[in-house]
Amino acid sequence: MNTAIDLLAHLPFEWAKYEFMRNALVAVILVSPLFAVMGTLVVNNRMAFFSDAIGHASLTGLGLGVLFGLADPLLALVGFSLLLGLGILALHRFTRSAMDTIISLCMSFSIALGVVLLSRGGNFNRFSRYLIGDLLSITPQEIGWLGLTLLVVGGGLLLFYNRILLIGINESLARSRGLKVWWIQVLFVTSIVMVVTMNLSWVGILIINSLLILPAAAARNLAENTRQYVLFAIAIALVSGVCGLLVSYYADTASGATIVLVAMGFYFLTLALKALRQRFQ
């Protein structure tokens, strides 16, 4: 990992001189494809709102971590988000209430609780790093951890890709094909939680969901089948990740949010291409 980062220093660009930019670039290239692939499943299974709630729930996890005086709140963060994610799934299953109502309830609760916990003593500002994220502070060691998540979650996602996708098309159909729908959903929710919480500190709570959803939503405008869908999403995520990072360097803006804006640009571009294609068909 370190050698890859060092090699980038030979690039003939001004930004390549800075170690924080090289680290950030490697992190973006590592994580974008994972976000894209997971995004295709999240969008197809109509769970965009769900992953949004997971991101926001981490505010509470953070608060709990601080309350219990943990040096690194990541553990509390993962734990609480997982609890909330599986809680939403279970509530939906056992109360048969509409999914969006349950998510909305759980999200309001966890945001309120999070703000209450973190604002205790009156310095909420300490935590704004988690709200907007700080890609440039990522260390090679953290990149190593990201790579590991990528390997584990990405591998699991590919292993279960077909089954998760079929459940997203129609649950009854999936069940009649012998799929254990509930357990596969639990697995999928766990992997969403892992990806969202592991990347929170550098992307930020406010925009992490856009990074997950936008490439897939843009790819959907052009793709005709699953293979194209995933390939387009990966390409869009990578290009907007790298472009967004470089733009943020020259414009001196928050990199996570800049990446999201570039991805948004791709979304409108694909939307226009789709409209054009329909006109000439």
Place this chain on the structure above:
Amino acid sequence: MTSDHHKGIAPHQCGQCCTHIDKISVTLDRHPIIEDVSLHLHCGELTTVVGPNGAGKSTLLKALLGEAPHTGAIYFHPVFGPGREDAPAVGYVPQSLDFDRFSPFSVSDLFATSLSRFPVPFGCRGGVRKSALAALESVDAGELLDRSLGKLSGGELQRVLLALSLTPLPNLLLLDEPVSGIDLPGRELFYRTVSELRHRFDLSILMVSHDLAGIASVSDRIVFLDRRVIAVGTPREVLANQDFRHAFGLDLEDLEPS
């Protein structure tokens, strides 16, 4: 299992009772949905369940699929295919597949996600593609393989789902109002296909339908269900049944059963 239930039924091809439904009852929130339903389904035969709205027709299918908790027992006696007695292979064609029609999801993706665990983003393996094509061709839909699932017509979608439910070949095929929302030519094609499959694969098929005109000619047996089994027999017998004629308003017209 050699009791009266074989009376008046054309001799079936394999000579075995493939599925034996024994006193199934389903209760939902303390309300009985179906009570004491017993049926024998034979290989090579198409049995159609008819009944008024709320008669429990779909619930019966759900019980057979293992989706609705029920009392009573269902025995499968597979004579071919991958099924085992304890884990039967049941094929299912839903009423109308409720899915996002804008999903970038092709017919070939549907087969690949259902038949294989090799991740679809990496492409569809040759063997899977071959068996998908063979299944589609058996329902006259070979040309649909690379079409987008969301852009199919109602009749095309039902034939694709029928082809999927036949891969791998099930012991029992369940069709839940398969032709509702399909135009007349589409219906006729669907019935003709199902009719052929029944004989070619010696399948036992259980279909729920409202389409009285269509089912009389295609069914081997008709079950009139209204929470309980009210009448069972050949189409001619059931269509002559007074309760049946009353329930469907046929006693008002002086029509001879066809």
